[in-house]
Amino acid sequence: MDNSEVAAVFHEIADLLEIQGVSFRPQAYRRAAQNIGQMDDPLLDVMKDGELEELPGIGKAMARTIQELLETGELEYLKTLRAEVPSGLLELIRIPNVGPKTAMLLHRELGISSLEQLKKAIDEHRLAAMKGLGEKTEERIRQGILLVEASIGRTLLGEALPIAEAYMEHLRGSNGMMMSVAGSLRRGKDTVGDIDILVGSDDPAAIMDAFISYPLVDAVIASGSTKSSVRLKGGMQVDIRAVAPGSYGAAQQYFTGSKEHNVALRRIGVEKGLKLNEYGLFERDSGREVASATEEDVYRALGFPLIPPELREGSGEIEAALNGALPELINEDQVLGDFHVHTDWSDGANTIDEMVASAIAKGYEFVAITDHSQSLRIANGLTPERLNDQVRKVREADERADGRIRVLAGSEVDIKVDGSLDFPDDVLMDLDVVIGSVHSRFQMDKREMTARVVNAIESGMIDILGHPTGRLLGQRAPYEIDLPAVLDAAAMNGVCVEINSFPDRLDLKAEDCRTAKGLGVKVSIGTDSHGIEHMDFIRLGVITARRGWLEAKDVLNTYSAPEVLKTLRSRR
């Protein structure tokens, strides 16, 4: 049992205890789970060294729990808890606006112990009539269910990519065969339904064998000579398709999609007397092969430059390619820094020095330290006094870096309900970079929320609007806001909008980035890192920027440290 599995058990214990109405112990288990999840060393090694109790949040009892799990793979305590709480209640508390108390109430009063039963009860209007609930609560829960169901069967890009890459590593073995992801994953959609892998090989049978014998496979759904599907532990479906190396480019094009893009491309082929399929591009009359080895060949033969996968959504990329107006998309190696990084001064896991070292290791020219402000108590937000102390530490870290990197002093300051900022102006003036973010009162009406955010933008005190729509993929819809109005205000005031690279945010989303670019608003990419391992999320932000048609010049992160500082300082 590895660390993440132990962490998962601890989360389940916390859920089960919460449903039972136990206080404080759930938080203890969650804190422990989080710490275990962030560890580098395997728990097994720590246990062998007899140092489990040295871990933060782990005492005698949890050390014993971990030992039992590692040695037997099971846990008596968990079995006991599971016997006490119907398993269906665990899925009920995943629904927004349904917590442990409501789940237990529904179980006790209406005998509900599954999502299906809850939906039926809502259809029959049985919640509204209950004591303690009512019409509005019933409606809120109904909306919550819709949100959860919309995300079922989809996996975050940031989760699917590493799964796909590890799988391909397993398949590739020693020889460097042609292989890549395809489908929506290759196009970089923020969530994907499954993982598609494409292989170019003369020996597909061997690949198929390796594919279905991957250790993480839970069930083989289909297994053929050139095409197979499996379901992994954890539920993700993975499809593989093998073609001859000579057809690899055409197959890549075909299986990357999107459907709309391919339809448009084939239509253009027809006009030229050509036929396009996964094996190649052919003359319609003679059947002669025109192109197939590389994607670039296929596109060129149709009269286009290579259209990057991220643009292939049938949203104007064909026309742009025909007019020679495709953007020169930003690349990850053009990103020179990260604008959104938390430390252990607020709710991050690592110190300033550790985050800076990580940024240096990534080859950055600059990194901004942006911890939370005082109102966000849950995240240990900084008071003006603590911020003042932190700025001094950041300046010292900058000195110590001795030119290897510029460390920028910043803050992710809360935009309060009235649009004012959580620090007075004179405090903000001391900072190199200020991100303004909404973290409270998400359910304001559209007019109020728009006014709130525009007010913050017009204060002249923020450089970047953080996660501008507040969405959490699969968990929370974006808040009601007039985004074009917000982007207009950003353009007028020279404020950047963020692409928050955290896997469940990716906010702004790609389509909105394109709108921002059209209005002349610059985009800043920030990882929102709460630990060094999050800094690699920058990649997800870059993919999102690419899907939003952004070029290097549209993204503040591609500017050199002196240019960045000049841009930021000119604003206040």
Place this chain on the structure above:
DNA sequence: GCCGTTTTCGGCCCGACTGTTTTCAGTCG
């Protein structure tokens, strides 16, 4: 169940919001 520069018991980030209530319970971040 964990933890300790208020320390071995008694706290535990806690305030805002909503809907259901006449003073509060549940959820969220």
